[in-house]
Amino acid sequence: xxxxxxxxxxxLRKRGCHSPNTEQEIDFIQSFKEYERExxxxxxxxxxxxxxxxxxxxxxxxxxxxxxxxxxxxxILNFLLPGDFIGLQAEINxxxxxxxxxxxxxxxxxxxxxxxxxxxxxxxxxxxxxxWLSAHQELIVDENLLSVGRRSASERIAMLLVHLHKRAEAxxxxxxxxxxxxxxxxxxxxxxxxxxxxxxKTMRRLEGSGLHEIRGGRLKIRNIHALQKLAExxxxxxxxxxxx
Amino acid sequence: xxxxxxxxxxxLRKRGCHSPNTEQEIDFIQSFKEYERExxxxxxxxxxxxxxxxxxxxxxxxxxxxxxxxxxxxxILNFLLPGDFIGLQAEINxxxxxxxxxxxxxxxxxxxxxxxxxxxxxxxxxxxxxxWLSAHQELIVDENLLSVGRRSASERIAMLLVHLHKRAEAxxxxxxxxxxxxxxxxxxxxxxxxxxxxxxKTMRRLEGSGLHEIRGGRLKIRNIHALQKLAExxxxxxxxxxxx
DNA sequence: CGATGATTTGACACCTTTCAAAATTAGTGG
DNA sequence: CCACTAATTTTGAAAGGTGTCAAATCATCG
Numbered sequence: 001x002x003x004x005x006x007x008x009x010x011x012l013r014k015r016g017c018h019s020p021n022t023e024q025e026i027d028f029i030q031s032f033k034e035y036e037r038e039x040x041x042x043x044x045x046x047x048x049x050x051x052x053x054x055x056x057x058x059x060x061x062x063x064x065x066x067x068x069x070x071x072x073x074x075x076i077l078n079f080l081l082p083g084d085f086i087g088l089q090a091e092i093n094x095x096x097x098x099x100x101x102x103x104x105x106x107x108x109x110x111x112x113x114x115x116x117x118x119x120x121x122x123x124x125x126x127x128x129x130x131x132w133l134s135a136h137q138e139l140i141v142d143e144n145l146l147s148v149g150r151r152s153a154s155e156r157i158a159m160l161l162v163h164l165h166k167r168a169e170a171x172x173x174x175x176x177x178x179x180x181x182x183x184x185x186x187x188x189x190x191x192x193x194x195x196x197x198x199x200x201k202t203m204r205r206l207e208g209s210g211l212h213e214i215r216g217g218r219l220k221i222r223n224i225h226a227l228q229k230l231a232e233x234x235x236x237x238x239x240x241x242x243x244x
Numbered sequence: 245x246x247x248x249x250x251x252x253x254x255x256l257r258k259r260g261c262h263s264p265n266t267e268q269e270i271d272f273i274q275s276f277k278e279y280e281r282e283x284x285x286x287x288x289x290x291x292x293x294x295x296x297x298x299x300x301x302x303x304x305x306x307x308x309x310x311x312x313x314x315x316x317x318x319x320i321l322n323f324l325l326p327g328d329f330i331g332l333q334a335e336i337n338x339x340x341x342x343x344x345x346x347x348x349x350x351x352x353x354x355x356x357x358x359x360x361x362x363x364x365x366x367x368x369x370x371x372x373x374x375x376w377l378s379a380h381q382e383l384i385v386d387e388n389l390l391s392v393g394r395r396s397a398s399e400r401i402a403m404l405l406v407h408l409h410k411r412a413e414a415x416x417x418x419x420x421x422x423x424x425x426x427x428x429x430x431x432x433x434x435x436x437x438x439x440x441x442x443x444x445k446t447m448r449r450l451e452g453s454g455l456h457e458i459r460g461g462r463l464k465i466r467n468i469h470a471l472q473k474l475a476e477x478x479x480x481x482x483x484x485x486x487x488x
Numbered sequence: 489c490g491a492t493g494a495t496t497t498g499a500c501a502c503c504t505t506t507c508a509a510a511a512t513t514a515g516t517g518g
Numbered sequence: 519c520c521a522c523t524a525a526t527t528t529t530g531a532a533a534g535g536t537g538t539c540a541a542a543t544c545a546t547c548g
Contacts (some may be wrong), residue, residue, distance in 0.1 A: 067390045070476045075393040077386050090379040090479055098386060104414070119395030120372045124364040127371040134375055135334040138382040142321050142333070142342060145389045146311045149319040149437030153504075184526070195505050200528060232314045236336055397536070428494065439537050444496060448538095 048099030061106030178220030292343030305350030350410030422464030
């Protein structure tokens with residue numbers, strides 16, 4: 001048995017980035033939560049195309065959700081940061097169509113899908129929150145689809161950097177050296193529908209223009225205004241999101 | 245006042261494509277439903293970037309959800325068919341970031357977002373359904389993102405044709421001449437992240453190979469096996485979806 | 489039967505991919 | 519702490535898919 005953290009003492013809640021819950025709600029979440037799991041960087045949290053009764057909240061670390069084509073081409077659908085809920089996306093025949101993989105060592109709280117109905121029945125407010133989380137994640141996928149479909153390579157990269165930087169800051173990653181950025185260029189390429197080579201050349205150009213800097217696993221935005229202008233990206237203002 | 249159809253007599257429910265609801269649930273849906281609206285083809289159901297308290301169920305007709313960049317580039321996020329729920333996607337500062345436009349004359353049932361909480365509280369089962377609908381729509385956006393990011397032009401088109409054909413059949417559009425297909429090539433281009441010209445040339449080639457046929461506003465699939473193979477597309481098996 | 493919108497074609501430019509390989513960084517065992 | 523290997527990042531060159539521009543053909547409709 002690993003050391004488990006009580007939901008009442010969940011470090012995420014202390015960040016002040018989440019909408020508050022009543023004691024009873026947190027009690028329920030605590031009972032809903034089955035256990036906690038640590039996943040090593042590069043390891044799957046959810047395997048594409050498998051049956052799984054598990055749902056997760058990413059408590060610590062980064063991850064990403066993706067789909068692949070039979071011939072191996074991979075598309076990253078969205079990146080997951082601490083506080084994100086995983087597994088809400090629809091299943092088909094009991095199997096998830098996407099995979100989730102940890103980018104860093106990740107800690108996830110594990111829930112059971114078959115207990116979901118209980119949550120809706122006993123705490124409609126939490127059900128409401130789940131819908132909100134689902135809808136919010138779709139918003140991000142929407143934005144990615146807009147990027148991949150209609151933005152040029154440099155615009156896409158600018159947009160992604162601004163987006164991730166904003167999200168990381170919103171959950172408390174402030175550091176003069178920049179946010180922790182555990183992403184390889186291959187991930188960026190896979191998220192933006194670009195080839196690795198072209199991703200590299202484009203990033204090289206942006207970095208050369210002094211728009212940003214990536215070093216030592218950290219991303220430092222040097223000219224957020226220029227990046228936002230380049231991407232025609234009105235970064236989504238982030239409000240407090242629910243935490244289950 | 246227009247002629248309104250009682251939810252109990254909703255023609256959609258008779259299709260047998262939706263999960264059943266209790267009498268009480270339908271009563272509530274009826275009370276949740278504010279009124280019904282007819283939207284002409286090409287007219288907006290929801291304006292991008294505006295504040296709106298309205299939610300909809302598309303009762304009849306086709307529509308699509310989209311986002312645009314400031315310079316006018318447009319990306320269609322997904323197509324909406326009868327039975328689809330509209331407006332669940334997150335709002336930011338009370339404004340929807342996407343737009344919805346009717347492709348044909350459309351009939352929508354109008355609900356109020358501020359009544360949503362009531363729904364969750366009184367009928368958790370319906371709240372559960374809403375989450376399902378939200379998750380299911382995200383599934384479709386996921387698939388589109390995978391397409392736009394990783395499939396070639398002809399693969400994307402093959403995938404979209406199979407996908408729409410399958411959905412149309414699932415809701416009862418069976419006709420030896422093919423399904424009703426109220427989409428212009430510009431829509432296909434905008435949905436797949438392609439230019440109109442290249443979309444046309446690619447479709448011409450596919451049609452020339454006898455894979456499909458579009459005529460008189462109908463889509464006839466001539467070789468579904470080849471299309472699925474081309475797109476490496478395991479069409480999502482459609483189960484009964486909830487109807488609100 | 490014009491008028492407007494949609495589809496179709498051809499030519500050409502260019503952004504992005506692919507192929508190959510070097511340079512750099514990170515990771516591991518001695 | 520250094521040698522060694524794997525992983526990641528960078529570069530260069532060339533091929534190719536897709537976009538852009540322009541104009542013709544076709545369809546729909548009042």
